[in-house]
Amino acid sequence: MTVDAPNPAAALLAANRRRRRIRRWIAIGTLPLTLAALLFVGKLLSMYAFAHQAITAYVVDDFSGSEASARGQEFLNWFEPYKAPFNVGTALGAAEHLPAARAKLEEALELAHGLEVCGVRINLALVIERQGDAARADGDGASAAEFYGEALTVTLETPEECNSDDAQQQSSDPQRDMEKSLEDTKDRLKQKQQEEQQPPPPQEEEPQEQEPQPSEDKLQELQDKLEQGTQERDQQQNGDDPGGSGTDKPW
Incomplete structure:
Protein backbone atom coordinates (compact mmCIF):
# COMPACT_ATOMS: atom_id res chain seq x y z
CA MET A 1 0.00 0.00 0.00
CA THR A 2 1.39 3.33 -1.01
CA VAL A 3 0.59 6.85 0.41
CA ASP A 4 0.14 9.68 -2.09
CA ALA A 5 2.44 12.61 -1.50
CA PRO A 6 0.63 15.84 -0.60
CA ASN A 7 0.01 18.21 -3.48
CA PRO A 8 1.78 21.51 -2.69
CA ALA A 9 -0.40 23.48 -5.06
CA ALA A 10 -3.64 22.28 -3.51
CA ALA A 11 -2.37 23.05 -0.02
CA LEU A 12 -1.40 26.56 -1.07
CA LEU A 13 -4.84 27.19 -2.58
CA ALA A 14 -6.57 25.97 0.56
CA ALA A 15 -4.41 28.22 2.74
CA ASN A 16 -5.16 31.24 0.55
CA ARG A 17 -8.89 30.53 0.78
CA ARG A 18 -8.66 30.42 4.57
CA ARG A 19 -6.76 33.71 4.67
CA ARG A 20 -9.28 35.40 2.39
CA ARG A 21 -12.11 34.09 4.53
CA ILE A 22 -10.45 35.42 7.69
CA ARG A 23 -9.80 38.83 6.12
CA ARG A 24 -13.43 39.03 4.96
CA TRP A 25 -14.75 38.33 8.44
CA ILE A 26 -12.30 40.80 9.93
CA ALA A 27 -13.51 43.46 7.45
CA ILE A 28 -17.14 42.71 8.27
CA GLY A 29 -16.44 42.83 12.00
CA THR A 30 -14.55 46.12 11.84
CA LEU A 31 -16.96 47.80 9.41
CA PRO A 32 -18.97 49.56 12.18
CA LEU A 33 -15.76 50.88 13.71
CA THR A 34 -14.56 52.08 10.32
CA LEU A 35 -17.85 53.86 9.63
CA ALA A 36 -17.82 55.40 13.09
CA ALA A 37 -14.27 56.65 12.54
CA LEU A 38 -15.19 58.16 9.19
CA LEU A 39 -18.27 59.80 10.72
CA PHE A 40 -16.15 61.15 13.57
CA VAL A 41 -13.62 62.69 11.21
CA GLY A 42 -16.36 64.06 8.95
CA LYS A 43 -18.17 65.62 11.89
CA LEU A 44 -15.00 67.26 13.15
CA LEU A 45 -14.25 68.71 9.73
CA SER A 46 -17.82 69.95 9.28
CA MET A 47 -17.82 71.53 12.75
CA TYR A 48 -14.66 73.47 11.96
CA ALA A 49 -16.02 74.45 8.55
CA PHE A 50 -19.37 75.67 9.90
CA ALA A 51 -17.67 77.48 12.80
CA HIS A 52 -15.27 79.21 10.42
CA GLN A 53 -18.11 80.25 8.11
CA ALA A 54 -20.17 81.55 11.04
CA ILE A 55 -17.27 83.66 12.33
CA THR A 56 -16.36 84.97 8.88
CA ALA A 57 -19.95 85.98 8.12
CA TYR A 58 -20.31 87.65 11.54
CA VAL A 59 -17.18 89.74 11.02
CA VAL A 60 -18.54 91.19 7.77
CA ASP A 61 -21.97 91.88 9.38
CA ASP A 62 -23.66 89.07 7.44
CA PHE A 63 -25.68 88.02 10.47
CA SER A 64 -28.18 85.90 8.57
CA GLY A 65 -25.32 83.99 6.95
CA SER A 66 -23.65 83.59 10.32
CA GLU A 67 -26.85 82.22 11.80
CA ALA A 68 -27.29 79.73 8.92
CA SER A 69 -23.73 78.46 9.32
CA ALA A 70 -24.12 78.16 13.07
CA ARG A 71 -27.29 76.12 12.65
CA GLY A 72 -25.25 73.68 10.58
CA GLN A 73 -23.36 72.86 13.78
CA GLU A 74 -26.53 71.62 15.47
CA PHE A 75 -26.65 68.31 13.54
CA LEU A 76 -25.13 65.50 15.66
CA ASN A 77 -23.87 68.15 18.06
CA TRP A 78 -21.58 65.91 20.14
CA PHE A 79 -18.50 68.08 20.56
CA GLU A 80 -18.84 71.23 22.67
CA PRO A 81 -22.65 71.06 22.46
CA TYR A 82 -23.04 74.62 23.76
CA LYS A 83 -21.24 76.08 20.73
CA ALA A 84 -24.09 75.68 18.22
CA PRO A 85 -26.80 77.52 20.24
CA PHE A 86 -24.18 80.03 21.40
CA ASN A 87 -23.20 80.95 17.83
CA VAL A 88 -26.83 81.00 16.69
CA GLY A 89 -27.85 83.22 19.62
CA THR A 90 -24.95 85.59 19.06
CA ALA A 91 -25.85 86.01 15.38
CA LEU A 92 -29.53 86.56 16.22
CA GLY A 93 -28.60 89.15 18.83
CA ALA A 94 -26.47 91.07 16.34
CA ALA A 95 -29.44 91.06 13.96
CA GLU A 96 -31.65 92.50 16.78
CA HIS A 97 -33.83 89.37 16.99
CA LEU A 98 -33.58 89.70 20.73
CA PRO A 99 -36.18 87.23 22.13
CA ALA A 100 -34.93 84.41 19.85
CA ALA A 101 -31.31 85.30 20.64
CA ARG A 102 -31.99 85.19 24.37
CA ALA A 103 -33.65 81.77 24.09
CA LYS A 104 -30.65 80.31 22.24
CA LEU A 105 -28.11 81.80 24.64
CA GLU A 106 -30.04 80.48 27.63
CA GLU A 107 -29.97 77.05 25.96
CA ALA A 108 -26.21 77.40 25.50
CA LEU A 109 -25.78 78.35 29.16
CA GLU A 110 -27.46 75.11 30.25
CA LEU A 111 -25.09 73.09 28.05
CA ALA A 112 -21.89 74.95 28.95
CA HIS A 113 -19.46 73.73 31.61
CA GLY A 114 -16.50 75.28 33.38
CA GLN A 198 -36.16 107.09 39.90
CA PRO A 199 -39.49 109.00 39.80
CA PRO A 200 -39.82 111.38 36.86
CA PRO A 201 -39.12 115.06 37.65
CA PRO A 202 -42.25 117.17 38.25
CA GLN A 203 -43.41 119.11 35.27
CA GLU A 204 -43.26 122.87 35.62
CA GLU A 205 -46.60 124.58 35.10
CA GLU A 206 -46.50 127.24 32.48
CA PRO A 207 -47.51 130.64 33.90
CA GLN A 208 -50.81 131.86 32.55
CA GLU A 209 -50.61 135.02 30.52
CA GLN A 210 -52.29 137.94 32.29
CA GLU A 211 -54.19 140.47 30.32
CA PRO A 212 -52.47 143.86 30.39
CA GLN A 213 -54.04 146.29 32.86
CA PRO A 214 -54.65 149.91 31.78
CA SER A 215 -52.43 152.54 33.33
CA GLU A 216 -53.66 155.21 35.81
CA ASP A 217 -53.48 157.95 33.17
CA LYS A 218 -55.58 155.89 30.79
CA LEU A 219 -58.19 155.26 33.48
CA GLN A 220 -58.37 158.99 34.30
CA GLU A 221 -58.76 159.85 30.63
CA LEU A 222 -61.64 157.38 30.25
CA GLN A 223 -63.34 158.78 33.35
CA ASP A 224 -63.08 162.38 32.06
CA LYS A 225 -64.60 161.35 28.75
CA LEU A 226 -67.50 159.63 30.52
CA GLU A 227 -68.18 162.72 32.65
CA GLN A 228 -68.01 165.01 29.61
CA GLY A 229 -70.43 162.81 27.70
CA THR A 230 -72.86 162.88 30.63
CA GLN A 231 -72.78 166.68 30.81
CA GLU A 232 -73.41 167.05 27.08
CA ARG A 233 -76.38 164.68 27.24
CA ASP A 234 -77.90 166.62 30.14
CA GLN A 235 -77.53 169.89 28.23
CA GLN A 236 -79.19 168.44 25.14
CA GLN A 237 -82.12 167.15 27.18
CA ASN A 238 -82.67 170.49 29.02
CA GLY A 239 -82.17 172.76 25.95
CA ASP A 240 -80.05 175.95 25.75
CA ASP A 241 -82.93 178.50 24.77
CA PRO A 242 -84.18 180.67 27.66
CA GLY A 243 -87.71 180.68 26.24
CA GLY A 244 -87.80 177.05 25.64
CA SER A 245 -88.96 177.55 22.02
CA GLY A 246 -86.33 175.35 20.47
CA THR A 247 -87.20 171.82 19.43
CA ASP A 248 -85.71 168.88 21.21
CA LYS A 249 -82.87 167.21 19.40
CA PRO A 250 -83.12 163.50 19.01
CA TRP A 251 -80.90 161.51 21.31
Whole structure:
Protein backbone atom coordinates (compact mmCIF):
# COMPACT_ATOMS: atom_id res chain seq x y z
CA MET A 1 0.00 0.00 0.00
CA THR A 2 1.39 3.33 -1.01
CA VAL A 3 0.59 6.85 0.41
CA ASP A 4 0.14 9.68 -2.09
CA ALA A 5 2.44 12.61 -1.50
CA PRO A 6 0.63 15.84 -0.60
CA ASN A 7 0.01 18.21 -3.48
CA PRO A 8 1.78 21.51 -2.69
CA ALA A 9 -0.40 23.48 -5.06
CA ALA A 10 -3.64 22.28 -3.51
CA ALA A 11 -2.37 23.05 -0.02
CA LEU A 12 -1.40 26.56 -1.07
CA LEU A 13 -4.84 27.19 -2.58
CA ALA A 14 -6.57 25.97 0.56
CA ALA A 15 -4.41 28.22 2.74
CA ASN A 16 -5.16 31.24 0.55
CA ARG A 17 -8.89 30.53 0.78
CA ARG A 18 -8.66 30.42 4.57
CA ARG A 19 -6.76 33.71 4.67
CA ARG A 20 -9.28 35.40 2.39
CA ARG A 21 -12.11 34.09 4.53
CA ILE A 22 -10.45 35.42 7.69
CA ARG A 23 -9.80 38.83 6.12
CA ARG A 24 -13.43 39.03 4.96
CA TRP A 25 -14.75 38.33 8.44
CA ILE A 26 -12.30 40.80 9.93
CA ALA A 27 -13.51 43.46 7.45
CA ILE A 28 -17.14 42.71 8.27
CA GLY A 29 -16.44 42.83 12.00
CA THR A 30 -14.55 46.12 11.84
CA LEU A 31 -16.96 47.80 9.41
CA PRO A 32 -18.97 49.56 12.18
CA LEU A 33 -15.76 50.88 13.71
CA THR A 34 -14.56 52.08 10.32
CA LEU A 35 -17.85 53.86 9.63
CA ALA A 36 -17.82 55.40 13.09
CA ALA A 37 -14.27 56.65 12.54
CA LEU A 38 -15.19 58.16 9.19
CA LEU A 39 -18.27 59.80 10.72
CA PHE A 40 -16.15 61.15 13.57
CA VAL A 41 -13.62 62.69 11.21
CA GLY A 42 -16.36 64.06 8.95
CA LYS A 43 -18.17 65.62 11.89
CA LEU A 44 -15.00 67.26 13.15
CA LEU A 45 -14.25 68.71 9.73
CA SER A 46 -17.82 69.95 9.28
CA MET A 47 -17.82 71.53 12.75
CA TYR A 48 -14.66 73.47 11.96
CA ALA A 49 -16.02 74.45 8.55
CA PHE A 50 -19.37 75.67 9.90
CA ALA A 51 -17.67 77.48 12.80
CA HIS A 52 -15.27 79.21 10.42
CA GLN A 53 -18.11 80.25 8.11
CA ALA A 54 -20.17 81.55 11.04
CA ILE A 55 -17.27 83.66 12.33
CA THR A 56 -16.36 84.97 8.88
CA ALA A 57 -19.95 85.98 8.12
CA TYR A 58 -20.31 87.65 11.54
CA VAL A 59 -17.18 89.74 11.02
CA VAL A 60 -18.54 91.19 7.77
CA ASP A 61 -21.97 91.88 9.38
CA ASP A 62 -23.66 89.07 7.44
CA PHE A 63 -25.68 88.02 10.47
CA SER A 64 -28.18 85.90 8.57
CA GLY A 65 -25.32 83.99 6.95
CA SER A 66 -23.65 83.59 10.32
CA GLU A 67 -26.85 82.22 11.80
CA ALA A 68 -27.29 79.73 8.92
CA SER A 69 -23.73 78.46 9.32
CA ALA A 70 -24.12 78.16 13.07
CA ARG A 71 -27.29 76.12 12.65
CA GLY A 72 -25.25 73.68 10.58
CA GLN A 73 -23.36 72.86 13.78
CA GLU A 74 -26.53 71.62 15.47
CA PHE A 75 -26.65 68.31 13.54
CA LEU A 76 -25.13 65.50 15.66
CA ASN A 77 -23.87 68.15 18.06
CA TRP A 78 -21.58 65.91 20.14
CA PHE A 79 -18.50 68.08 20.56
CA GLU A 80 -18.84 71.23 22.67
CA PRO A 81 -22.65 71.06 22.46
CA TYR A 82 -23.04 74.62 23.76
CA LYS A 83 -21.24 76.08 20.73
CA ALA A 84 -24.09 75.68 18.22
CA PRO A 85 -26.80 77.52 20.24
CA PHE A 86 -24.18 80.03 21.40
CA ASN A 87 -23.20 80.95 17.83
CA VAL A 88 -26.83 81.00 16.69
CA GLY A 89 -27.85 83.22 19.62
CA THR A 90 -24.95 85.59 19.06
CA ALA A 91 -25.85 86.01 15.38
CA LEU A 92 -29.53 86.56 16.22
CA GLY A 93 -28.60 89.15 18.83
CA ALA A 94 -26.47 91.07 16.34
CA ALA A 95 -29.44 91.06 13.96
CA GLU A 96 -31.65 92.50 16.78
CA HIS A 97 -33.83 89.37 16.99
CA LEU A 98 -33.58 89.70 20.73
CA PRO A 99 -36.18 87.23 22.13
CA ALA A 100 -34.93 84.41 19.85
CA ALA A 101 -31.31 85.30 20.64
CA ARG A 102 -31.99 85.19 24.37
CA ALA A 103 -33.65 81.77 24.09
CA LYS A 104 -30.65 80.31 22.24
CA LEU A 105 -28.11 81.80 24.64
CA GLU A 106 -30.04 80.48 27.63
CA GLU A 107 -29.97 77.05 25.96
CA ALA A 108 -26.21 77.40 25.50
CA LEU A 109 -25.78 78.35 29.16
CA GLU A 110 -27.46 75.11 30.25
CA LEU A 111 -25.09 73.09 28.05
CA ALA A 112 -21.89 74.95 28.95
CA HIS A 113 -19.46 73.73 31.61
CA GLY A 114 -16.50 75.28 33.38
CA LEU A 115 -15.01 78.28 31.65
CA GLU A 116 -17.38 77.80 28.72
CA VAL A 117 -20.05 79.72 30.66
CA CYS A 118 -18.01 82.96 30.68
CA GLY A 119 -18.59 84.06 27.10
CA VAL A 120 -22.15 82.78 27.17
CA ARG A 121 -23.02 84.89 30.21
CA ILE A 122 -21.47 88.02 28.73
CA ASN A 123 -23.42 87.75 25.48
CA LEU A 124 -26.63 86.78 27.27
CA ALA A 125 -26.38 89.83 29.54
CA LEU A 126 -25.80 92.09 26.53
CA VAL A 127 -28.86 90.71 24.73
CA ILE A 128 -31.08 91.21 27.79
CA GLU A 129 -29.69 94.73 28.19
CA ARG A 130 -30.72 95.47 24.60
CA GLN A 131 -34.19 94.23 25.43
CA GLY A 132 -34.24 96.81 28.22
CA ASP A 133 -33.05 99.54 25.85
CA ALA A 134 -35.83 98.65 23.42
CA ALA A 135 -38.44 98.80 26.19
CA ARG A 136 -37.12 102.17 27.35
CA ALA A 137 -37.26 103.51 23.78
CA ASP A 138 -40.93 102.46 23.68
CA GLY A 139 -41.59 104.40 26.89
CA ASP A 140 -42.05 101.27 29.05
CA GLY A 141 -39.83 102.17 31.98
CA ALA A 142 -41.09 99.36 34.23
CA SER A 143 -40.20 96.64 31.72
CA ALA A 144 -36.88 98.30 30.99
CA ALA A 145 -35.95 98.25 34.69
CA GLU A 146 -36.94 94.58 34.89
CA PHE A 147 -34.76 93.66 31.91
CA TYR A 148 -31.82 95.59 33.35
CA GLY A 149 -32.23 93.73 36.65
CA GLU A 150 -32.24 90.35 34.88
CA ALA A 151 -29.13 91.25 32.89
CA LEU A 152 -27.40 92.42 36.06
CA THR A 153 -28.24 89.11 37.78
CA VAL A 154 -26.71 87.16 34.87
CA THR A 155 -23.56 89.28 35.14
CA LEU A 156 -23.23 89.05 38.92
CA GLU A 157 -23.59 85.25 38.82
CA THR A 158 -20.60 84.93 36.49
CA PRO A 159 -17.94 82.74 38.19
CA GLU A 160 -14.81 84.45 39.48
CA GLU A 161 -12.74 82.14 37.28
CA CYS A 162 -13.97 84.09 34.26
CA ASN A 163 -11.54 86.87 35.21
CA SER A 164 -8.55 84.52 34.78
CA ASP A 165 -6.06 84.28 31.93
CA ASP A 166 -7.32 80.79 31.08
CA ALA A 167 -10.83 82.18 30.54
CA GLN A 168 -9.42 84.93 28.32
CA GLN A 169 -7.60 82.37 26.18
CA GLN A 170 -10.82 80.40 25.68
CA SER A 171 -12.87 83.49 24.82
CA SER A 172 -14.74 83.47 21.51
CA ASP A 173 -13.54 87.05 21.01
CA PRO A 174 -9.83 87.29 21.88
CA GLN A 175 -9.84 91.07 21.30
CA ARG A 176 -12.39 91.54 24.10
CA ASP A 177 -10.99 91.83 27.62
CA MET A 178 -13.37 89.54 29.47
CA GLU A 179 -12.76 91.00 32.94
CA LYS A 180 -13.15 94.59 31.75
CA SER A 181 -16.25 93.68 29.74
CA LEU A 182 -17.88 92.16 32.82
CA GLU A 183 -17.09 95.19 34.98
CA ASP A 184 -18.27 97.68 32.36
CA THR A 185 -21.50 95.75 31.82
CA LYS A 186 -22.13 95.58 35.57
CA ASP A 187 -21.61 99.33 36.09
CA ARG A 188 -23.68 100.27 33.04
CA LEU A 189 -26.60 98.07 34.08
CA LYS A 190 -26.61 99.45 37.63
CA GLN A 191 -26.76 103.00 36.29
CA LYS A 192 -29.56 102.22 33.84
CA GLN A 193 -31.57 100.39 36.46
CA GLN A 194 -31.30 103.34 38.87
CA GLU A 195 -32.35 105.77 36.16
CA GLU A 196 -35.51 103.77 35.42
CA GLN A 197 -36.38 103.35 39.10
CA GLN A 198 -36.16 107.09 39.90
CA PRO A 199 -39.49 109.00 39.80
CA PRO A 200 -39.82 111.38 36.86
CA PRO A 201 -39.12 115.06 37.65
CA PRO A 202 -42.25 117.17 38.25
CA GLN A 203 -43.41 119.11 35.27
CA GLU A 204 -43.26 122.87 35.62
CA GLU A 205 -46.60 124.58 35.10
CA GLU A 206 -46.50 127.24 32.48
CA PRO A 207 -47.51 130.64 33.90
CA GLN A 208 -50.81 131.86 32.55
CA GLU A 209 -50.61 135.02 30.52
CA GLN A 210 -52.29 137.94 32.29
CA GLU A 211 -54.19 140.47 30.32
CA PRO A 212 -52.47 143.86 30.39
CA GLN A 213 -54.04 146.29 32.86
CA PRO A 214 -54.65 149.91 31.78
CA SER A 215 -52.43 152.54 33.33
CA GLU A 216 -53.66 155.21 35.81
CA ASP A 217 -53.48 157.95 33.17
CA LYS A 218 -55.58 155.89 30.79
CA LEU A 219 -58.19 155.26 33.48
CA GLN A 220 -58.37 158.99 34.30
CA GLU A 221 -58.76 159.85 30.63
CA LEU A 222 -61.64 157.38 30.25
CA GLN A 223 -63.34 158.78 33.35
CA ASP A 224 -63.08 162.38 32.06
CA LYS A 225 -64.60 161.35 28.75
CA LEU A 226 -67.50 159.63 30.52
CA GLU A 227 -68.18 162.72 32.65
CA GLN A 228 -68.01 165.01 29.61
CA GLY A 229 -70.43 162.81 27.70
CA THR A 230 -72.86 162.88 30.63
CA GLN A 231 -72.78 166.68 30.81
CA GLU A 232 -73.41 167.05 27.08
CA ARG A 233 -76.38 164.68 27.24
CA ASP A 234 -77.90 166.62 30.14
CA GLN A 235 -77.53 169.89 28.23
CA GLN A 236 -79.19 168.44 25.14
CA GLN A 237 -82.12 167.15 27.18
CA ASN A 238 -82.67 170.49 29.02
CA GLY A 239 -82.17 172.76 25.95
CA ASP A 240 -80.05 175.95 25.75
CA ASP A 241 -82.93 178.50 24.77
CA PRO A 242 -84.18 180.67 27.66
CA GLY A 243 -87.71 180.68 26.24
CA GLY A 244 -87.80 177.05 25.64
CA SER A 245 -88.96 177.55 22.02
CA GLY A 246 -86.33 175.35 20.47
CA THR A 247 -87.20 171.82 19.43
CA ASP A 248 -85.71 168.88 21.21
CA LYS A 249 -82.87 167.21 19.40
CA PRO A 250 -83.12 163.50 19.01
CA TRP A 251 -80.90 161.51 21.31
